[in-house]
Amino acid sequence: MKAKVLKGYSDRITKKWYNKDEIVDFDEKRIKELSDKGIVEEYKEPRKPKQEISD
Numbered sequence: 001m002k003a004k005v006l007k008g009y010s011d012r013i014t015k016k017w018y019n020k021d022e023i024v025d026f027d028e029k030r031i032k033e034l035s036d037k038g039i040v041e042e043y044k045e046p047r048k049p050k051q052e053i054s055d
Helices: 028-036
Strands: 002-005 023-025 040-042
Touching: 002 028, 028 040
Parallel strands: none
Antiparallel strands: 002 023, 002 040
């Protein structure tokens, strides 16, 4: 599951630094934990516009 980082932080589990606006991949439980703290939000990929077929 993907999440968008709202503010830079050092993750205690992965021991990595994540920057603001970075897209990260964590399990659902970890995303919920971090989103409750206001660090990340669930990321939904933008929909691609449908391409029109021209003759």
